[in-house]
Amino acid sequence: MPHLTANGIRIDDTFAEAFGMRATALTVTASTLRWARQAAVTMTGYGTSVIGCGAEAGIDCDVPSSDTPDGRPGVRVLLFSTSTAELQKQLQGRVGQCVLTSPGSACYAGLDGAERLKLGNALRFFGDGFQVAKRLGDKRYWRIPVMDGEFVCEATTGLTKAAVGGGNLIVMGARSETTLAAAEAAVAAIDAVPDAIMPFPGGIARSGSKVGAKYKGMIASTNDAYCPTLKGSGRSALDADIGAVLEIVIDGLTPDAVANAMRAGLAAIVALGPERGALRVGAGNYGGKLGPHHYHLKDLLP
Amino acid sequence: MSAFVFTLRDEPAQRLDLAPLVPQRLKGLREADIAAIALNTTRERVTVGDVFALRPGDSAQLRFEGGSARFDRVGAEMAEGEIAVDGAVGAQAGRLMHGGRLTIGGDAGPWAGSGMRNGVVEIKGDAGDRLGGPLAGETAGMRGGVLIVRGNAGERAGDRLRRGTILIDGAAGSCLGSRMIAGTVIVGGAAGALPGYLMARGSLVLGGGAAALSPTFADCGVHDLVANALLAGFVRPFSRDLAAILTCPLRRLLGDMAVIGRGEIFYPAR
Numbered sequence: 001m002p003h004l005t006a007n008g009i010r011i012d013d014t015f016a017e018a019f020g021m022r023a024t025a026l027t028v029t030a031s032t033l034r035w036a037r038q039a040a041v042t043m044t045g046y047g048t049s050v051i052g053c054g055a056e057a058g059i060d061c062d063v064p065s066s067d068t069p070d071g072r073p074g075v076r077v078l079l080f081s082t083s084t085a086e087l088q089k090q091l092q093g094r095v096g097q098c099v100l101t102s103p104g105s106a107c108y109a110g111l112d113g114a115e116r117l118k119l120g121n122a123l124r125f126f127g128d129g130f131q132v133a134k135r136l137g138d139k140r141y142w143r144i145p146v147m148d149g150e151f152v153c154e155a156t157t158g159l160t161k162a163a164v165g166g167g168n169l170i171v172m173g174a175r176s177e178t179t180l181a182a183a184e185a186a187v188a189a190i191d192a193v194p195d196a197i198m199p200f201p202g203g204i205a206r207s208g209s210k211v212g213a214k215y216k217g218m219i220a221s222t223n224d225a226y227c228p229t230l231k232g233s234g235r236s237a238l239d240a241d242i243g244a245v246l247e248i249v250i251d252g253l254t255p256d257a258v259a260n261a262m263r264a265g266l267a268a269i270v271a272l273g274p275e276r277g278a279l280r281v282g283a284g285n286y287g288g289k290l291g292p293h294h295y296h297l298k299d300l301l302p
Numbered sequence: 303m304s305a306f307v308f309t310l311r312d313e314p315a316q317r318l319d320l321a322p323l324v325p326q327r328l329k330g331l332r333e334a335d336i337a338a339i340a341l342n343t344t345r346e347r348v349t350v351g352d353v354f355a356l357r358p359g360d361s362a363q364l365r366f367e368g369g370s371a372r373f374d375r376v377g378a379e380m381a382e383g384e385i386a387v388d389g390a391v392g393a394q395a396g397r398l399m400h401g402g403r404l405t406i407g408g409d410a411g412p413w414a415g416s417g418m419r420n421g422v423v424e425i426k427g428d429a430g431d432r433l434g435g436p437l438a439g440e441t442a443g444m445r446g447g448v449l450i451v452r453g454n455a456g457e458r459a460g461d462r463l464r465r466g467t468i469l470i471d472g473a474a475g476s477c478l479g480s481r482m483i484a485g486t487v488i489v490g491g492a493a494g495a496l497p498g499y500l501m502a503r504g505s506l507v508l509g510g511g512a513a514a515l516s517p518t519f520a521d522c523g524v525h526d527l528v529a530n531a532l533l534a535g536f537v538r539p540f541s542r543d544l545a546a547i548l549t550c551p552l553r554r555l556l557g558d559m560a561v562i563g564r565g566e567i568f569y570p571a572r
Contacts, residue, residue: 029528070531106528132503132564134486134529135446135465136536143529152528 058197
């Protein structure tokens with residue numbers, strides 16, 4: 001693989017191949033930031049990959065009380081899926097089971113747009129006839145009586161069909177510790193980028209996958225070309241000095257959000273340098289024939 | 303471009319229906335065309351030019367210099383733009399309005415905002431009876447928008463309110479929000495007897511309490527609800543004092559149990 005060099009780190013001359021997705025955003029509030037985060041963390045759980053979870057979900061940012069509809073601290077959550085129907089199902093299930101149930105929570109649209117997904121309009125039936133609708137200006141809310149008061153939920157939230165899933169950086173280092181340090185630096189930088197999430201645990205995936213498997217019915221399996229314990233096999237993509245590989249997967253509400261996130265992550269890895277961080281950075285693709293969005297690393301370098 | 307100004311020549315001798323003088327109906331008309339518009343009235347035929355001296359301007363912004371309690375249906379069925387009246391108006395101001403902003407500098411007669419769908423009506427003086435309410439035979443009153451009264455409102459304000467928000471900085475007469483279907487009414491001062499009489503759904507907020515509450519409302523205790531914080535955020539640009547009422551814990555009564563009992567009355571906990 002031809003590569004460039006930045007601050008002593010080898011940057012593969014390759015690209016991340018990403019796909020169009022459906023996405024939505026929510027603002028979850030509570031009486032304290034701790035409980036807003038708790039609701040958001042719970043609803044984004046088991047939301048790492050559409051391969052097995054139905055949706056990819058994560059926390060975009062904290063929202064200060066001055067910017068939330070009810071003046072309480074909040075958290076912005078992004079949710080991605082492959083179809084509008086599946087996104088609607090995941091939204092309803094996750095908000096119903098994880099936000100509605102969380103003490104003091106309320107839930108509002110986090111995205112504008114003409115196309116809408118049902119939010120409170122789907123959850124109101126929990127009120128069993130005691131729910132109350134309230135229209136304020138051009139927004140409609142549902143008030144559902146619950147045991148600590150009321151769950152307030154906006155009737156709908158926006159849907160975007162311009163979202164992108166599958167932006168990625170493959171971080172390769174000599175040892176697990178240094179590779180993780182580089183990946184953590186990238187995650188911290190990407191966290192500050194609006195409209196983008198990293199759905200894997202702590203933003204990092206250690207089990208990158210390839211399409212298909214030798215076993216029937218498996219749609220994805222381990223990316224053996226990047227497994228250091230298989231370095232000696234003929235299919236390895238790793239150099240002799242690479243001892244650990246981690247992947248950062250990025251979903252964004254727009255193609256630009258993904259590009260900005262990858263740019264920020266790459267800059268953080270490069271800034272950390274090869275001694276304390278990564279020796280090499282690559283990106284995953286399928287030859288460019290499957291996903292319409294191509295993010296070339298050379299275009300994203302600082 | 304400055305506003306199109308209608309200056310009242312003299313106090314009108316008979317009631318006048320000013321419904322034709324709304325921005326969407328005056329768009330593209332020349333001054334002479336507007337002056338020749340006949341106004342519905344009682345005895346003698348009257349044109350706009352007989353009643354007002356005209357100063358042409360932007361037909362999306364209409365200003366009436368001088369008001370009268372005989373000005374009926376000011377801003378009726380208004381769809382866009384702004385109308386400002388420097389004085390009082392008569393009955394049914396803003397009736398069936400569905401957009402724009404109507405500002406009345408003085409008092410308004412009965413049925414102000416009757417059946418309005420959208421837009422903002424602000425009455426800087428007092429409002430007569432049946433604010434936002436339906437005319438005889440209609441099944442619903444106000445259905446959207448915001449109706450603000452800086453002074454006091456008469457009896458049955460918000461009668462059969464279907465949707466929208468009524469804000470009354472002063473006091474309200476008896477049977478406030480009677481037969482309400484939904485929507486919100488907030489009163490800063492005291493309300494007369496029997497607020498929410500036969501209300502099915504909707505919210506009444508009584509900043510100054512009420513002269514007498516119906517026994518068909520059930521006390522649900524004092525609450526500090528997120529929904530009221532949302533409502534306060536919506537109300538604040540129109541009235542900071544009314545928004546302040548909503549930021550305190552409020553006692554919630556559920557009713558009217560004489561009908562389906564899904565409505566609510568809030569008033570400050572004491």
